[in-house]
Amino acid sequence: MSRVLIVDDEKAYRNFVGRLLRSAGHEVTLAADSREAIDLLKASPFDVLLTDIVMPGGTGVELLQFIRTATPRIQVILMTGEPNVETALAAVRAGAFDYLVKPGTNDAILRCVGNAAKLKLMDDERECLAQANREHQKNLEKLVQERTASLLKKRTQLSLSIQAANIGLWDWDLLTGQIYFSPEWKSQIGYTDEEFPNCQEAWQNRLHPDDCERVLHVLREACEKAQTIGAVEFRLRHKDGSYRWLLSRGEVLSDDAQRPCRMLGCQIDITDRKKSEEQLLTFSRRILSVREEERRSIAAALHHDVGSLAVGLSARLDAVEGALLVGKTDEALQTLKYAQDLFSQSIACLKRLAVDLHPTDLDLLGLPAALRQHFEQVTRNTGMPIRFVDNTGGYRFRAEEAILLFRIAQESVTNTLKHARARQVEVRMSSDDDCSRLTVHDDGVGFNVEQVMASPDSHLGLRSMREMAGSMGAAWQIQSQSGQGTTVTVVLPKITKEGA
Numbered sequence: 228m229s230r231v232l233i234v235d236d237e238k239a240y241r242n243f244v245g246r247l248l249r250s251a252g253h254e255v256t257l258a259a260d261s262r263e264a265i266d267l268l269k270a271s272p273f274d275v276l277l278t279d280i281v282m283p284g285g286t287g288v289e290l291l292q293f294i295r296t297a298t299p300r301i302q303v304i305l306m307t308g309e310p311n312v313e314t315a316l317a318a319v320r321a322g323a324f325d326y327l328v329k330p331g332t333n334d335a336i337l338r339c340v341g342n343a344a345k346l347k348l349m350d351d352e353r354e355c356l357a358q359a360n361r362e363h364q365k366n367l368e369k370l371v372q373e374r375t376a377s378l379l380k381k382r383t384q385l386s387l388s389i390q391a392a393n394i395g396l397w398d399w400d401l402l403t404g405q406i407y408f409s410p411e412w413k414s415q416i417g418y419t420d421e422e423f424p425n426c427q428e429a430w431q432n433r434l435h436p437d438d439c440e441r442v443l444h445v446l447r448e449a450c451e452k453a454q455t456i457g458a459v460e461f462r463l464r465h466k467d468g469s470y471r472w473l474l475s476r477g478e479v480l481s482d483d484a485q486r487p488c489r490m491l492g493c494q495i496d497i498t499d500r501k502k503s504e505e506q507l508l509t510f511s512r513r514i515l516s517v518r519e520e521e522r523r524s525i526a527a528a529l530h531h532d533v534g535s536l537a538v539g540l541s542a543r544l545d546a547v548e549g550a551l552l553v554g555k556t557d558e559a560l561q562t563l564k565y566a567q568d569l570f571s572q573s574i575a576c577l578k579r580l581a582v583d584l585h586p587t588d589l590d591l592l593g594l595p596a597a598l599r600q601h602f603e604q605v606t607r608n609t610g611m612p613i614r615f616v617d618n619t620g621g622y623r624f625r626a627e628e629a630i631l632l633f634r635i636a637q638e639s640v641t642n643t644l645k646h647a648r649a650r651q652v653e654v655r656m657s658s659d660d661d662c663s664r665l666t667v668h669d670d671g672v673g674f675n676v677e678q679v680m681a682s683p684d685s686h687l688g689l690r691s692m693r694e695m696a697g698s699m700g701a702a703w704q705i706q707s708q709s710g711q712g713t714t715v716t717v718v719l720p721k722i723t724k725e726g727a
Contacts, residue, residue, distance in 0.1 A: 228252040229274035229344035234264040234290065235306070236282045240329065244277065244336060251337050253344070261285030265293060273301055274347040275340055279329070280307040295322050300350050302343035306331070395494040397477075399427070401450060402488050406430070415473065415496045417466030435462035435470055446490075453479045453487045460497065472501040586633060594629040595619060595656060598636055602654065609644060611652060618657040628719060631699050632656070632665050635692050639667035639715045642688055647671025647713060665717045673707045680705075692717075 231253045235241040238259070245255045256273070258264040260282050267273075276294060280287035291303045303322070308329040324343045327335065395412025399405075406427050410420040416433065423429060434442060438461040449456045456477035462470040477492030544566055550559035588597040595617040602613040624632070636654055643649050649671030657664045680689065689705065696703035696717055707713035 228254065229340075229347060230254045230256070230272065231275045231277060231340060231344075232256050232258060232264060232267060232273045234258045234261065234276065234278035234282070234287070236260055236279065247333055247336060248340060251341070253340065261287075261290045261293075264290060268294065268298060268301075272298075275324075275343045276301050276303045277340065278303065278305060280305050281309070291323055300347065300354070302347045302350075304339055304343055395473075397475075397492050397494065399490040399492075400488070401479075401490060412494055415494065416463050416471055422466075430463075433464040435464070438462050449477065449479050449490070450487050453481050453485070455479070456490075456492065471496055472498045589629055589633055590626075594624045594632060597629075597633060598654065598656070601633075601637065602640070605640060605644075611644060611649070613640065614651065614653045616653070616655045618655065619663065620658060622658040622663065624663070627699065628663065631695055631701070632663070632717065632719065634695060635703075635715070635717050636665060636667055638688050638692055643667075643669040643671060643713070646674075649712065660721070662721055663719045665719075666714060668712060668714045670712045673709045673711050673713055675709070676705055676707050 228251070231248055233241055233244050233248070233255060235244070236259055241257050241259070245257050248255050253275075256267060256271070258267055261278075262284050264276070264278065268276075276290075278287040278290055287305050287307075291305065294301050294303055302324040304325045304327060305323045306327045306329050324346065325339050327339055395415050396409040397412055398407040404427065405425070407425050408423065408430070413420055413423040416423075431439070431443070442459060442461045445456060445459055448454070456475070456479070459475050460472060461475070462472055465471050473494050474497045475492055475494040477490050479487050480489040480491065482488040546559075546562045550556070550562060586597050586601065588600055592600075599615050599617075602615050605611060606613055640652060640654070643652055647669045649669035652667065652669045655664075655666045655668075692715070693703045696719075699719060701717050701719040704716045705713065706716075
């Protein structure tokens with residue numbers, strides 16, 4: 228039940244009312260005058276105050292006025308043994324809950340105090356709800372501030388990401404025809420935000436003639452069917468007059484009537500990717516051509532060299548057989564010796580072909596020894612002196628490193644023999660903690676490197692070396708000038724244990 232403070236200077240009546248309210252379950256505290264009541268109010272909370280109006284040391288109305296200032300939510304019931312209109316009006320003006328005439332009946336006292344207690348309980352619950360609402364409002368405001376700050380941060384991050392990735396955004400109102408291109412979109416074709424107008428005509432006029440009908444068809448179909456625009460690649464004319472390859476995606480939004488009303492999209496520049504794809508395609512075609520040429524070369528070598536030797540060997544063996552049948556032993560032995568020479572030549576020819584396909588010495592002896600044997604064989608076959616300097620310090624190359632450096636050295640020497648008209652070649656290899664280095668230098672006629680490398684139809688061997696080096700993360704460089712020879716350099720970084 229409630230906590231009730233009874234204030235009355237008549238002890239007997241004060242005690243009587245106290246016993247009555249305790250019997251009803253209330254928690255009761257007694258005070259003899261206003262001063263004592265004020266001390267109790269300051270010390271403890273109460274729900275209902277039942278006070279006499281006329282008391283020595285201060286009236287009940289004055290006590291009520293104090294309560295309305297100090298603890299306004301206490302429900303106050305004023306009592307008097309001398310009722311009149313003036314006291315009743317004073318009680319109402321002061322904000323009393325009710326007004327009782329002493330001594331009053333038990334039912335009247337219990338009912339009045341009970342109603343006051345209920346009102347106080349309702350006030351407490353309302354205050355709790357109000358407090359909870361204030362806390363919720365405060366938390367809600369804090370949450371809104373936090374979410375707003377988070378959204379602003381994400382917006383800033385998104386804006387920076389869009390700028391860093393150079394992603395162009397576009398927004399097309401299908402009902403009004405108005406279109407918006409972001410500054411990043413405009414920069415992809417060389418314009419500032421102010422230079423390029425936000426209109427469809429400006430965009431459409433810059434479409435490549437070969438792409439225009441296809442792209443417009445995609446847009447019309449997306450609008451008619453309210454469907455997503457997948458990855459569409461097309462070309463737009465740049466401010467400098469060139470064409471840039473772009474990839475665009477879009478989403479069509481519909482209104483409440485399911486009518487397409489808006490189209491949003493993004494766009495990225497894929498010009499570099501397109502160039503790389505074209506270069507890769509060209510290179511792949513040339514690789515296939517080279518492979519086919521290698522097959523024809525091997526087939527020709529087998530047919531001409533090995534085949535001729537095999538025919539000669541077969542003829543010699545037939546002659547040996549014929550000599551033995553007629554008893555010409557000495558002639559048979561002489562012919563058999565010729566056959567043995569032809570067989571040795573066949574074996575040597577097959578070995579050369581095998582080395583061209585894959586040098587077995589590379590796996591057995593390692594890169595320096597394999598290169599030395601290869602250069603010695605080239606010198607024997609062509610007469611070209613090749614000086615080989617090995618400063619690798621016994622470094623054991625990984626298989627993929629060894630084949631890369633061997634092929635580049637082999638291709639460089641082959642190019643020298645074919646084109647350089649050189650008197651000699653020098654090949655140097657070195658290795659330290661960070662990288663391995665291969666240098667091939669000749670004293671031949673030299674050439675214009677920039678002009679040769681710019682031509683897509685010449686010197687596939689040079690581009691092959693560059694591509695092979697790039698596939699291993701190596702740096703490949705060629706230096707040459709007319710009359711000053713040519714130098715090919717490959718620097719191959721070593722893979723650390725952490726990166727292995």
